[in-house]
Amino acid sequence: MPQLNGGGGDDLGANDEMISFKDEGEQEEKISENVSAERDLDDVKSSLVNESESSSDSEAERRPQTRPDTESYEKARDYFSEALRRQQDGGFFKSPHYPGYPFLMIPDLTNPYLSNGSLSPSARTVSPPHLLQPSFPPPYLQMKWPLLDVPGSAGLKDSRSPTPGHLSNKVPVVQHAHHVHPLTPLITYSNEHFSPGTPPSHLSPEILDPKTGIPRTPHPSELSPYYPLSPGAVGSIAHPLGWLMQQQGQPMYSIPPGGFRHPYPALAMNASMSSLVSSRFSPHMVTPPPHGLHQTGIPHPAIVSPAIKQEPSGDMSPSMHARKSPVPPKKEEDKRPHIKKPLNAFMLYMKEMRAKVVAECTLKESAAINQILGRRWHSLSREEQAKYYELARKERQLHSQLYPGWSARDNYGKRKKRKRDNKPDSKPEGERKKLFYFQVRPFTLFISFLH
């Protein structure tokens, strides 16, 4: 795919997207929701023609899907997306303002990262070289918005990779009154707590040292359990999403209301933490995880327990208390938690916008919603898309830091093979439903247009 600006060598991946954006062509101006809707309507018109001609049904592609096997953090994300929606009465496109969350306003004074205002110097030496962002700055850990590439915060940007034009400082720097990152809802996965002043009890700053039994200041990692760090890197990795982890130990990745759903066990869990979560973890987590579990043992949301996947209904059942009831070692693959892929820019965008689109359209079918989202995605301005690309990049970076050995390949084959004999451009199998979607879309888009 052609790239607008030659790529710039940035790993942001935003470059890629600009392509599609350019492909869309004409729409370079700031896109309003109405414009988007109009475009959708236009598309529908042409689509109706295109779709009708290809209504042959060939079920060629039966794609297996992951079912909600990892609801823990997804729901957390949704929670915030929902919260965002409530706060935002206006449309996302109408207003660039992304209301934030109060708890993000309050720096976590107990967090060493903040207390000293900088990250441990060793951070860069610990992080995998390929993940290191030479200039990945402490500012991230100081509640700076990762996407706010304002001139004054040059350190925020990866110095080694010139900022692409579309990702440059042009990114709207909306310093919201409440210092909330616009994209907070995208990656603030906690679905559990939302009250600024009441940190979860299990995240209480006062933690007993497992060795001494003396209350101590919790390690930053313990306060930010959503990001299990790799052994040896705990507390030293420059968290790419540090800005999300500041408050109250509110992790980006949530702890499900019912507790830790997946059996990924605590490794070097301290006494107080382990007492809270131990019962939910399986025994095989005694040894340091190859992919860097956080010391708290709280798994990254991307981790999906195979057990959960296979037995969705029994997430909190006693069977989960594997620690006390030793289970026969499962197969190798079963042992390993299912670490999901980090979300890409579009996925992040979808997560944020889905609820809004659904509300607008009174449509719930994801397939139809996704079609709309896909079009809206293309109608986004560069700056808007850049936000998501940047966010996605950080997600990937974080993911790779958390799971150094993880590869997307690991998840291959976990789903049933889908028959994809047909070529990308020929999608006969979907036309049947597509027809339906496009019958619905005009109404959907009309509603959207009214907004």
Next chain:
DNA sequence: GTCCCTTTGAAGTAG
């Protein structure tokens, strides 16, 4: 209960 659909993007595989 499971899989499909649909979208884009990242990353993997195959040739």
Next chain:
DNA sequence: CTACTTCAAAGGGAC
């Protein structure tokens, strides 16, 4: 290197 495949989210629909 290119082309293709898989998976990530989502939830109603189909079976």
